[in-house]
Amino acid sequence: MRQVVSGTVLMLLILIGMVMMATEVNPVKGQWMGSVYIMHDGSIYPEGAPVSTSDNITYVLTDDIYGTIVVKRNNIIVDGSGFTVYTEVVGVDISQRYNVTIKNFNIVNGYDPAAGQYPEWQFGIYIYESSHIRIVGNNATKNLFFIWLQNSHHNEIIGNNIYKNYEAIRLNYSSYNVISHNNISFNDCGIILDWHNTNNNITENIISNNDGTGIELYYSQSNLILGNNLVGNSYGVWLHSSKNNKILENNIVDNEFGITFEGDSSSNIIYHNNFIYNSEQVFDFHWTSPWVSPSINKWNNTYPSGGNYWSDYAGDDYYSGPSQDQPGSDGIGDTPYIIDDNNIDYYPLMSPWSPPPPPPIVDNIPPDTWLIIGKPKFVVNEATYLTSDTSLQLTAVDNPGGSGVALTAYRIYNDTHKSDWLVYTRPFYLTGLSDGTYQIDFNSTDYAGNVERTKTAEVILDNTPPSTTITVGEPKLVANTIFVTTETLFSLYADDGSGSGVYSTAYRIYNNTYNGEWKPYSEPFRLTSLSDGVYTIEFNSTDNLGNVESTKSIQVTLFSWNYVFTDTEGRGTTLKINLAYQLFQFISPDKDYGIRKATTIRKLGRAYIVAHYDGQLALSAVFINTNLDFCIATAWDLQTGKHYILLDKMGKE
Incomplete structure (x- = not known):
């Protein structure tokens, strides 16, 4: 007898239908044609490209682009601001980069089977040998591959709308990535882990009405597929020669095949999933092709946690207990759900699985916040010197099991300057301030309202380079020029005042016929082994933060005695x-x-x-x-x- 679908599942189906009706991006070519580069030094090339930045950290699109955005700088945010990148090859290229966020883009390409347009290789976002990349809140349509991760680890793909592409997301040789809260609909394929991808988390995505697979694992191990809604696809989940994966708490609804196994895809753990109205709940290629290795998997957790919900399960629930031989129902079927001789759900659920409500959180402990001071930085005698180019980053962590960090705030002050308390959102800098000693107060508040005791860090802002003077010893004659001999000593003295201190002093000697190199200054020097003539002596100093003094110079006339x-x-x-x-x-x-x-x-x-x-x-x-x-x-x-x-x-x- 056909099982009754719960109200929760019906609401889920309605929600997915609304997502599938999302507005499609209609491509219109942007005014800017060609590639745009965000360079290693923070500059934007070429000039006039519709990308702006005020701090070399956040880059914002100001118009549509027909071409490619190439990211060559680490530790930045690129905000599409709702503008569109139209591309025929790569929309955004992120190769060998670290800590880059791509958000709020529309990315459109020429993949359109209805119009007979099949590009050979094209990527909406291409990520190669990169880590800590975040792809957040983008819209993609008509791409051959929207996101392709190659040899990339510890990245996040979160909250994107991926609609009418060939493949939504593909990973190759990539590990420890998170793919979460994406809407992936009406593509040929949803998420594909192709060749040796491990320890990736695919969680809480809506993957619906894709012509091929919703989630496919090919020779990939130890991944987590958790809490996804896989509805109306040809194949909900397909495992090919993939082992030791966990498939938990997913809604696998109205697909032609709920979960499919090909090759030896064994030792996977599969429970707390809802298999509802799939044409075939489970299919193993071994059943029709005996030469293909069978897949043997675990289909339930221990009692009383249970296994999966199967809409075609016809058993009763009169008994309870690990052996289902104790009187009284327990929400678990009294007889196993038989898939084949090697695959049995011993604790089939009588109603669709839903997560238990979380226990109330008792949290009386505030978060802990610490300040990370970037470079340039110089520490001596417990004093910390920095410049206006030094990043200041606040990191807050709540206690284990706590309510989580809700807010981090800070202020900057000294005897002559006092800022308001500011909400921390990103690294900040001591820009627009005079040199001197500053206090930075900071703390965090958690969602339970626990406020951390304010911490204070003292830093010394030093944007001023040293000042160097030169002393010309004897013998000398100061007239309209300075006459010196090879016996004349020259001494350099550098003073950094209250700054971080002098790191180095350098000088060079040259004229029209002699071009001396810059030399580090360590002791007084003479103009030995030089011909008579007029010479320029240039000199400067650098402090321990890298502040370089503007070069100074004097001119002397070297002569010898007849x-x-x-x-x-x-x-x-x-x-x-x-x-x-x-x-x-x-x-x-x-x-x-x-x-x-x-x-x-x-x-x-x-x-x-x-x-x-x-x-x-x-x-x-x-x-x-x-x-x-x-x-x-x-x-x-x-x-x-x-x-x-x-x-x-x-x-x-």
Whole structure:
């Protein structure tokens, strides 16, 4: 006798019918033609593409696109905002990416059997070697394959409307993915796990009126098919050479075949499903093709949990107990439901299975929230330095068995700035704030109203690079330029004030004929092994957060001495002469008078006459340019009154 269908199941059928009547997306070509790239650095290429972003995290479509969106950046959200991507190859390409969300898109292609349009390879969304990808709230129609996951793990496909495609969702060599709460209707095939997919969860989807399979597993193991509504398909569930899967709590209604086995699809656990009015509740290819291996599966849970509901079960319920030999009904049929000799539901349910109401939650414990500070970050002596480019992420977890996190909030403040409490929705940044120390308060509230005690983190915002100065040692002459020799020392000093501290200082030396590389600065340096001439010295510093100082520079003139005369009578005096710039340096036993520009240097025959007066030093000298250079000089220190003599009978050139 045909079983009476419960009111719950009737309501389910009405709901599915409403979903199947959802409005179909009608394609009209968008104004933008061609591919759009979201690049690794956050930029959008080409310019003028209808995609905008204000923070390089959330990207929003502003018009329809006829082409492909190629995602080359991790940790972003791409929001279609209800606009449509029309594509002939790939609508959205996500290859070798991490933590990307694709939401609110309409994706339309040229697959249209009624019009004779059969593209060879085309994907609405193609995901290759990627993880933590979320495909949420999209509409798809007329795609050959709407979503294709290849070698991709730990992804989520949630809340999409997939209508009139060839295949809705296909996985290859992909594991630990979640496919949940999708509406998959009027396609050729629904969800296909094709070749070696493991530990995927297919839960609470509406899969209806597909010409082929609702859910198909091909050489795939250890997957969970839970709480789905499979209605009006040719095949509700099809397992081909797939083992150790769990098929639980599904409504498998009005399909030609409720569940089908091909090849050795054994050791699957199947219970708490409602098999209602399928033309054939179960079919095994071994029954018609004995050379095909039979499939042997477990069709019930332990007593009193029970097995499955079968609309064609004709048994009675007068008894109870594990052996159904105790007086009194228990909602479980007194005789098993025989599928074949190897497959028996020992505890068939007398009415459609529905989940028991959850027990009331007693939750007096608030959530626990912690702050994750991204990079750049520098920690020293328990002080945390960061920049305006550093992401701040709040993660909240409620206690096991608790009511769940309802809200996380935070505020930012110091002596001069105080924000309101803000609801946390995504990572935030300390943008638009002055450098300094800030406190970040944060807490979470669960659905039971338990409020976490406010936590506080202290951070130091540092967007300012160090400041570097250069000191030119002796000998030098500062005039219209800075004259130096190979003996002149150059020192760099970098100061980062109250910032994160100096990480490195670098410099380089160059002119028109010499181009020195940037070098790390560790100690004072000289301009050795260089020819005379004008040189530029560039320098800058970087702090521990990567803030780089704008390059500074000075220009110096490097020269060498043409003559160096030393007193040969032991008076300890030295005179150095440069003819090109008319420079001299006089050194006495008491004092080095440094480099000075002579008042005059005149040549008379083979002799040179040097005369100088500057209010501190007066000097007169005569030297002869011969093979045996000769020099006589007198000098007066006009401040101390000391008089010095130099007589060099040998000379040194």
